[in-house]
Amino acid sequence: MTERPPATDRLTPRAREIVAAARDLLEESGPALLTMRTLADRLGIRAPSLYKHFPDKHAVEVELTARMLQESAEALEAAETRAPGSLAALAEAYRVYALAHPHLYRLATERPLPRAELPAGLEDRAALPLLRACGGDLDLARATWAFAHGMVILEIHGRFPADADLDAAWKRGLKALHP
C-alpha cells in the first residue's frame, strides 16, 4: 500500500513553495527553462536539495498538473454559476483559462494523466461541469471536450493559419454540438 497524504495537505509548506516557484518559472519562461537547477536558483538553494522534498522532477510536474486541473475546474464551475446550463459559457471559460496559461496547460495535457498520483476526485471534478451541460450525455461530453481541447491546443501551437477566424470556428463547432 502506498500511503497517500489527504488531499487537504498533500504537501509540506516547503514543497508548496517549490511548486509555486516551479509554476512561476514555467509560466514565465516555458518548459525548456523549468529545470531543477533554475528552479533551485529561484529558491536560493542548490538543485540536489530539491530532492529532499520531491523524489524526482516528475513529482513536481504532477503537482503542477494537479493545480491546473483544480484551477480549470474552478473556472468552469464559476462559469456554470454565472450562466447555468450554458455550454458556450463553459467553452469560453475553458478557452480563456488555457490561453492564459499555455505552458501549464500543455504540461498538464500533453502526457498521460498520472491518475494514481493525483488527488482523488480531481479528474472527475474538472469534467463534471461539461457533463452537466451535456445533460449527462457522456458521448456528447467527450466529443465536446475533444473539440475544445483540439481548438485550444492547435491554437497554442500556432497550427491554424495566421488569418484564421477562430471565434467563428468555435461558434460553428459549438452550434453543431449543442444546437
Next chain:
Amino acid sequence: MTERPPATDRLTPRAREIVAAARDLLEESGPALLTMRTLADRLGIRAPSLYKHFPDKHAVEVELTARMLQESAEALEAAETRAPGSLAALAEAYRVYALAHPHLYRLATERPLPRAELPAGLEDRAALPLLRACGGDLDLARATWAFAHGMVILEIHGRFPADADLDAAWKRGLKALHP
C-alpha cells in the same frame, strides 16, 4: 534568400537513410530514445557524423514531420477516393493513421509547425480533403479538424477513462458536425 531544394529531392540519399532510421527508432522506442547517439548507433556511425548531413536534431525532426504530413495526406486522399464526400471515411482514416503512428503523430503535432522548412504546399495538401468534404466551409473544417485531433491526441495520451466508448464519442461528434 534561403535556397530551398525542390520538393522532389530535398535530401541526399544518405540523409534519407538517416531519416528512415530516425523514423523506425521513434516509432519503435518513442521520443525519449530518439537521440543523436542512438540514431547514429542504429546507422553504425557516431553521433557527430550526423551533423555532416543535418545542421541539428531539429532538422531531422522537421523531416519526420514532413513525412507524417505527407503520409496522412495520402491516407486522407485514399479515403476520399474510396468514399467521395464522406466525412466519416475521412475521420476514420485520420484516426487509424494517427493511432498506428502515435509517436510520429505527436512529434509532428505537439509543437509549432516549422512552415518555412516544410515543402511548399504540403500543409495545404494535408488539409484539402477535409475542406472539400466540408463543402469549402472553412469554419466547419477547422472545427472538425479540432474535434478529430482532440479525440486522437486525448486517446493517445490515455486521457479518456479506460472504459470510455470512443467509437460512440466519434460518431456523436461527427453526426453533430456533419448531419
Next chain:
DNA sequence: GCAGGGCGGCTAACGGTGTTAGCCGCATCC
C-alpha cells in the same frame, strides 16, 4: 598519373540535464 578537394567518417571535449551519494549544521524532543 598525379594533385586537389571535398565527402563522410572519426575522437575529444564542452556545457547542460536529471539524479545520487555522502556530509553537516541546526532545531527539536526525550
Next chain:
DNA sequence: GGATGCGGCTAACACCGTTAGCCGCCCTGC
C-alpha cells in the same frame, strides 16, 4: 544533554546536443 532528523551543501555520474579538428578515400582536372 544527547539523539534524531530536517534541509541544506559539494562532488560526481551518466547522458544529452553540439563543436572543433583530424583523416582516409574517391572523384575530378590537368
